[in-house]
Amino acid sequence: MDKISSINIIHSSTRDYKETLKRCEKTLEENNVVIKHIVANKSQKEFKKLDASMIGAIRDLCHLNTPFLGVNIGRLGFLTDLQLGSLELELPKILKGNYQEESRNLLEVSDKNNSFLLVNEVVLHSGELAKMTSFSLFKNNKLIANHKSDGLIVSSATGSTAYMYSGGGPVLYPTLDVFAIMPMFSHSSSTRPLIIPAEDELELKYEHDEKAKVILDGHNEFDLNSGDSLKIKNSSTRYRLIHPTDYDYFEACRSKLYWGLPIVK
Numbered sequence: 001m002d003k004i005s006s007i008n009i010i011h012s013s014t015r016d017y018k019e020t021l022k023r024c025e026k027t028l029e030e031n032n033v034v035i036k037h038i039v040a041n042k043s044q045k046e047f048k049k050l051d052a053s054m055i056g057a058i059r060d061l062c063h064l065n066t067p068f069l070g071v072n073i074g075r076l077g078f079l080t081d082l083q084l085g086s087l088e089l090e091l092p093k094i095l096k097g098n099y100q101e102e103s104r105n106l107l108e109v110s111d112k113n114n115s116f117l118l119v120n121e122v123v124l125h126s127g128e129l130a131k132m133t134s135f136s137l138f139k140n141n142k143l144i145a146n147h148k149s150d151g152l153i154v155s156s157a158t159g160s161t162a163y164m165y166s167g168g169g170p171v172l173y174p175t176l177d178v179f180a181i182m183p184m185f186s187h188s189s190s191t192r193p194l195i196i197p198a199e200d201e202l203e204l205k206y207e208h209d210e211k212a213k214v215i216l217d218g219h220n221e222f223d224l225n226s227g228d229s230l231k232i233k234n235s236s237t238r239y240r241l242i243h244p245t246d247y248d249y250f251e252a253c254r255s256k257l258y259w260g261l262p263i264v265k
Helices: 018-030 044-048 052-064 084-095 249-256
Strands: 006-012 034-041 099-110 115-118 121-125 133-139 142-149 151-155 178-184 194-197 202-206 212-216 220-224 229-244
Touching: 006 018, 006 052, 018 034, 018 084, 034 052, 052 099, 052 115, 052 229, 084 229, 099 121, 121 133, 121 229, 133 151, 142 151, 142 178, 151 202
Parallel strands: 006 034
Antiparallel strands: 099 115, 099 229, 121 151, 121 212, 133 142, 133 202, 151 178, 178 194, 202 229, 212 220
16 A cells, blocks of 8 residues: 555544644654644534544545544544554554555435435434334335334444444445445334345435424434435445554454453353
């Protein structure tokens, strides 16, 4: 891989980032890497979810086709590979070109007025606790099913370890170009999560009399009224992630999701 000669830094504005930023700056200087910009992600809502500043940076800057590398100063952080305990050891290796690169897909969600790029998921929710709503879901204009449930989650493969995971959905290998679809607390006992290719287009037609909420990556929301539709497809824009050479997705699942731990110690 190519050596990294310049870098931009985007940091959290709510977490305690200053010491980590100083360590990064020192390591970059020691390795003759030019820091072009240091900016804060100032959206307070961004930090209601883990990985949030990384997700916000990807959404805002993916059109530049610049690879992203994450330093984890939070808790879970599936997109942030570098840990504070090994920062000075691992970062120089990456700067010298010892890394692996990965390309992942983005979701594109649109209504009659706007279009949005998403890293993780789009959520339809009734807007109230334990309140059912109704909608129909189509794939390439063919009906999948009419649903009565508390809502719906449609996620990318990357998003399968975010809200989809909390809802009991499947874990998908993050480079797969697929959609994961999961109605929330469905009124039908036969309803199960569904995986479809991302080259297909989904359409959600909202049919309930009362308005619902649409939530995009946990950072943006708007109302959906009866008769409104959402279209969900794979974006032509992708984003690039840099990982350490020893990156292992399943090790991340074991350490962050505690896969394989005995029930009784």
